[in-house]
Amino acid sequence: MKKIINKTENVVEDMLQGMVKAHPEYLKRISESNVLVRKKSPVKGKVALLSGGGSGHEPAHGGFVGLGMLDGAVAGEVFTSPTAEEVLKGIKAVDGGAGVLLIIKNYSGDVMNFEMAAELAQMEDISIEQVIVNDDVAVEDSTYTIGRRGIAGTIFVHKIAGAAAEKGWNLENVKRVAQKTIKNVRTMGMSLSPCIVPSSGKPSFEIEEDEMEFGLGIHGEPGIRREKIKSADEIADALLDNILKDMDLAKGDEVALLVNGLGGTPLMELYIVNKEANNLLKEKEVKVYKTMVGNYMTSLEMKGVSLSLLKLDEELKKLLDSKADTPAFKQL
Amino acid sequence: MKKIINKTENVVEDMLQGMVKAHPEYLKRISESNVLVRKKSPVKGKVALLSGGGSGHEPAHGGFVGLGMLDGAVAGEVFTSPTAEEVLKGIKAVDGGAGVLLIIKNYSGDVMNFEMAAELAQMEDISIEQVIVNDDVAVEDSTYTIGRRGIAGTIFVHKIAGAAAEKGWNLENVKRVAQKTIKNVRTMGMSLSPCIVPSSGKPSFEIEEDEMEFGLGIHGEPGIRREKIKSADEIADALLDNILKDMDLAKGDEVALLVNGLGGTPLMELYIVNKEANNLLKEKEVKVYKTMVGNYMTSLEMKGVSLSLLKLDEELKKLLDSKADTPAFKQL
Amino acid sequence: MANTQLLIKIIRRMGEKIIENKDFLTELDRAIGDSDHGINMSKGFQTVNNKLEEVEDKDWGTILKTVAMTLLSNVGGASGPLYGTAFLRASTVVHGKTEICQQDVIHLFEKAIEGIKTRGKSDKGDKTILDALIPASNAIKEAYQQGEDSKTAFKRAEKAALEGVEYTKTIIAKKGRASYLGERSIGHQDPGATSTYIMIQSIREILEED
Amino acid sequence: MANTQLLIKIIRRMGEKIIENKDFLTELDRAIGDSDHGINMSKGFQTVNNKLEEVEDKDWGTILKTVAMTLLSNVGGASGPLYGTAFLRASTVVHGKTEICQQDVIHLFEKAIEGIKTRGKSDKGDKTILDALIPASNAIKEAYQQGEDSKTAFKRAEKAALEGVEYTKTIIAKKGRASYLGERSIGHQDPGATSTYIMIQSIREILEED
Ligand SMILES: Nc1ncnc2c1ncn2[C@@H]1O[C@H](COP(=O)(O)OP(=O)(O)O)[C@@H](O)[C@H]1O
Ligand SMILES: Nc1ncnc2c1ncn2[C@@H]1O[C@H](COP(=O)(O)OP(=O)(O)O)[C@@H](O)[C@H]1O
Ligand SMILES: [Mg+2]
Ligand SMILES: [Mg+2]
Ligand SMILES: [Mg+2]
Numbered sequence A, B: 001m002k003k004i005i006n007k008t009e010n011v012v013e014d015m016l017q018g019m020v021k022a023h024p025e026y027l028k029r030i031s032e033s034n035v036l037v038r039k040k041s042p043v044k045g046k047v048a049l050l051s052g053g054g055s056g057h058e059p060a061h062g063g064f065v066g067l068g069m070l071d072g073a074v075a076g077e078v079f080t081s082p083t084a085e086e087v088l089k090g091i092k093a094v095d096g097g098a099g100v101l102l103i104i105k106n107y108s109g110d111v112m113n114f115e116m117a118a119e120l121a122q123m124e125d126i127s128i129e130q131v132i133v134n135d136d137v138a139v140e141d142s143t144y145t146i147g148r149r150g151i152a153g154t155i156f157v158h159k160i161a162g163a164a165a166e167k168g169w170n171l172e173n174v175k176r177v178a179q180k181t182i183k184n185v186r187t188m189g190m191s192l193s194p195c196i197v198p199s200s201g202k203p204s205f206e207i208e209e210d211e212m213e214f215g216l217g218i219h220g221e222p223g224i225r226r227e228k229i230k231s232a233d234e235i236a237d238a239l240l241d242n243i244l245k246d247m248d249l250a251k252g253d254e255v256a257l258l259v260n261g262l263g264g265t266p267l268m269e270l271y272i273v274n275k276e277a278n279n280l281l282k283e284k285e286v287k288v289y290k291t292m293v294g295n296y297m298t299s300l301e302m303k304g305v306s307l308s309l310l311k312l313d314e315e316l317k318k319l320l321d322s323k324a325d326t327p328a329f330k331q332l
Numbered sequence C, D: 001m002a003n004t005q006l007l008i009k010i011i012r013r014m015g016e017k018i019i020e021n022k023d024f025l026t027e028l029d030r031a032i033g034d035s036d037h038g039i040n041m042s043k044g045f046q047t048v049n050n051k052l053e054e055v056e057d058k059d060w061g062t063i064l065k066t067v068a069m070t071l072l073s074n075v076g077g078a079s080g081p082l083y084g085t086a087f088l089r090a091s092t093v094v095h096g097k098t099e100i101c102q103q104d105v106i107h108l109f110e111k112a113i114e115g116i117k118t119r120g121k122s123d124k125g126d127k128t129i130l131d132a133l134i135p136a137s138n139a140i141k142e143a144y145q146q147g148e149d150s151k152t153a154f155k156r157a158e159k160a161a162l163e164g165v166e167y168t169k170t171i172i173a174k175k176g177r178a179s180y181l182g183e184r185s186i187g188h189q190d191p192g193a194t195s196t197y198i199m200i201q202s203i204r205e206i207l208e209e210d
C-alpha cells in the first residue's frame, strides 16, 4: 500500500488537523468531534446546511464548508458513515435558529445515522429537514432496493441549496430547491483502478491492465460491469448515454456539466473527457451553461472519472451562479 | 498504460480543446497554436505575463491564465518544451503594449526555446523580459551545472507577478518582484510512483512496493536518491529540512507554504502532510501566513508531494493576498 | 435460568471472535461492499469490551443497552446503527432483570429483528444480517417449544444461521452496498450475515462451556 | 566533390535511422531524462522528410536551413533548438553552394559545434551531444589533413562518435535534464550523444553506398 500517511488508524484525525491548518480562514473544528464548520458558525438566522459521510472523498465534504455552500461537514472513518452521535454534534454546531438541512448521500449507513441524529435533534427542538441525494444512474432504481447511490452530483446540491440558504431563504424553501436539484441531476462513473482503504491495506478489487470498471460508486466498490478499456471519447459517450437515457432533456435545454475525477486521475485526462462530453451535448443541441472539471468527489486514489448532468431552469441558474467561497469551490 | 485518453499523439490537442470548453469565460485559444490566453487578451497597457512549458503539469500553466495571474500559457508536448515559434505566437497574443514578462522554469529546453522566442520578439519591437524559476533544492546549484530546476514554486511567481501586473506596475517593476519571489522560494518533492508519458507508454522509472524517490522533479525523472517509504510525518520533516537548510529564515519570519500534489496523490494525503509541515514550522517559530494545499504543478498521474516555502515581506504579502480569478486559482 | 455473568461472558466471546475474524469479514466486504465490515465491527466490540467492566454487575437491560449505545456511537457505517438498534430493542425486553427465561430469549431475538427491519427497511431475502438472524431466531423458538434446553436451541440456531449465510450466496442483494452490484453480488456471502453467525456461534460456545 | 543529391540522401537516411531508433533513444532518455528523446527526434525528422521534396533541387545552404527551421519549429524540448541551431549555423557555411569541398565539411561541423555550445552553454565533458559531435568533427578534420577521402574520414568519425557515446557512460551530466540526477547519471549513455552518433553513422553509410 503506497500512501503518504502515518498510522492507518489516524488518517482521518491527521487529515482533519491538516485541513483546519490549511484553511484557518474558512474552517474550525468542533472539539472532540470530527465535525468541521465555518469559522463563524453558527450563522444566526440563516438556514444551516450540514453534510458529511465517510472520509476518502476529499475535498467532499469539508472542502465545501464556507460562504454559499455548507455550514458544516461530519467526517466518518474512511468510507464509513459517521455515527449518529457525531452527526448530532454537527447539527448542534451549525444550527443558527433557522433550522438545519441535512444533505445525505443515499447509502444505508449514512441514511440510518443521519436519520437517527435528526430524531435526536428534533427531541431537542431543533427544526430539521433532510434530503437524500441519489444521482447514480448506474444502479437500478426500484422500490425493492435501496435505490440509487449518491455520488458526485451531491456537489450541485451543496452549491445550489447553499446559495439559497445564503440568500436567507427559509428551511422549507431551501429544502425545495435542494430536492429540485436532486430530481434534476444524474451521474455515472467509471474507473481504471481500485483504491485501497488504509485500514484494510488491500486494493478494493483486482483488475487487469486492459480492463475498466463501468458504473461504479465512490467507495472502491466494483462497478456494474467490467469491460476492455476504451478511448476517452468512447468512455465519455458511454457515460453520457446512460445519463441521457435517464433524463428528460429536450433540444435547447440547458445543463451544468461536472467532469469529476476520482482522485488518481490527472486533470489532463479530465479535460480530455470534457472535450468529448461537451461536443456530444452540442451535437444533441443541449446547451452547456456551465462546466466544472476537477476532483470534487473522490474515492481515495482511484483512477477514474464520473460525469454529472444537472438540468437547469432560471432559478437553478441563478443559484448556481451566485458567489461561493470555500476551500475547494470558489466563485467570484 | 491505464489512461483515459484517445490517440497518444493527440493528448495535448484534446486537452487544450477540453480546457477551453471547460472555461470559456476565462480562456481562448490562439488559432493554429497551443497557446491559451485570457478571454480578453491582450489587455491594453498592462504588462503581460506569459509562461508555459511541456504539458503534463496541469493545471499549470493554462489553469493559471486569468485575472491577477498569467495572460497566456504556451503548451508543449508532454514534458517537452514548446518550440520557439509557439512561444513567439504566445508573446504576440498577450502583448498589450506595456511589455511581456516570460516566466520560465529552469530546464535547458524551456530556457533555450523561450530565449529564442524573446530574441525574435525583440526584433519585432516588443519589449520583453524574462525570469527563470529555479526553486528545487534537491539539485545542487553550481556554476558548472545548469543549476536548479523550476518546479511548484513557480505558482507563487505567477501569483505575485500577476498581482503586480494587474495593479498596473511597469515591466521593470513586475520583473523585480518576480525575481524577489524566485529568490525567496524553495521547493522539494518526493514520489511513491512513476508516471507514464503517453507517447512512450512506459513508467518513467521502476520502483519497489516499499520504496520512494526523494528529491525529484516534475517530469517523471528519478529523484536524487531512493529510500524505504517513510511515514507522512517523516516525509514532511525531511522535505522541510532540506528546504530550511537552504533558506535564510529567522524566528518570527513569515512564509507561504504550498503543499503540492503531483497528480495521483489524493487530497487526503496532502492534508496529512500539511498537518506535520505546519506543526514543524510552528515549532521553529516560523509563521505560516498562508497555506495552499492541492494539485498545482503536477507530473501526470505521479503519486507524490512537494513542499514549497516562500519567505514573505510586506510587499509580497500584499500581492499574494490580492484578488485572482483563474480556472485553477481563485481568491476573492 | 441465565444470569448476567453468562451474558458478560457471551459478549466478551462475541468480541473475541469478531476481532479474530476481522480480516475475514473485511475480505467478504471487499468482494461486494467497501472492505470495512470487519474493521467496523472489531472497532465496535473493542470499545464494548472496555465499557463492559463498568456494567458487569448491572442487569441484563443495562448491559445490553450499554452494548447498543457503544455500537451506535462508535461503529458508524450501516452495521453500527443496525446492530446498535438490535441490541437496544433487545434491552427493552429484559429491562431490570438479572435472570432471564426462555420466553425472554425468544422475545429478545424478535425485538432485535424488528429493530433491524425498521431501521434498515429490510427483510429476509435481502442478503443482509436478517438472513442469518431470522432463521436463528426461528430455530431457537422452535427448539424451546419442543422442550429443548438452551444448549440445543443455540446449536440449532448456529446451524440455521450458517445455512442463512450459505443462502446469501445464492441471492441478489437488495439492501446495503452490495445491492449496487446487482447480479454481480451473487456467489458471495453477506458480511453482515456472517458477523451475525459468528455472534450466534459465540453464544453456543459459551453455553457449551458453561 | 559532394553534391546536394548526396545531402538529400544523407538527411533521408538520418531520418530513417532516427525513426528506427525511436524506442531505443527514448529508452535511453528514460534512464536519465524524461523519456522523450526518440519521440522528439523522430517527430522532427518525420517533418523534415516531408519538407525535403520542396528543396531537393536547392543548394546546400537552403537544404540545411530547411532542416534547421523544421527542427526548430517542430521538435521543442532541448534537442529541437540545439540540433536546429547546429543545422542553421552549418547552413551559413555553404550558402548558395551546390557542391562542397572538404574544407566546407570541416567548417560546417565547426560551426555546428559552435552553435550548440552557444545555445546550450555547454562543452565537451558535460554528457551531451557535444561528446559525440566534437570527437567526430576532430576525426574528420584529422583524416582530411592526412589526405584521406570522405569515406575514410566518416568511418573514423563514426568510431570517434561511438567512443564519445561510451565516454558519456563514465561521466556525470552537467547540462540537460540528466544533470539533475548528479551521481546517478553515471553508467548511462547520453541520448543526445547517441542520436548524434546515429546521424554520423548515416553519413558514413551513404558515403559507402555511393
Ligand atoms: N438495510 C439493511 N438492513 C439490514 N442489514 C443491512 C442493511 N444494509 C446493510 N446491512 C448489513 O450491513 C453489512 C455491511 O456492514 P458494514 O460494512 O459495516 O457497513 P457499510 O456498508 O456502511 O460499509 C452488510 O453486509 C449487510 O449485512
Ligand atoms: N545544454 C545542452 N547542451 C548540449 N546538449 C544538451 C544540452 N541540454 C540537453 N542536451 C542534449 O539533449 C538531450 C535530450 O534531448 P531531449 O530529450 O529531446 O530534450 P529534453 O531534455 O528537453 O527532454 C540530452 O541527452 C543531451 O544530449
Ligand atoms: Mg463502510
Ligand atoms: Mg522532454
Ligand atoms: Mg462495509
Ligand SMILES: [Mg+2]
Pocket: D029, D033, D034, D035, D036, D037, D077, D177
Ligand atoms: Mg528528454
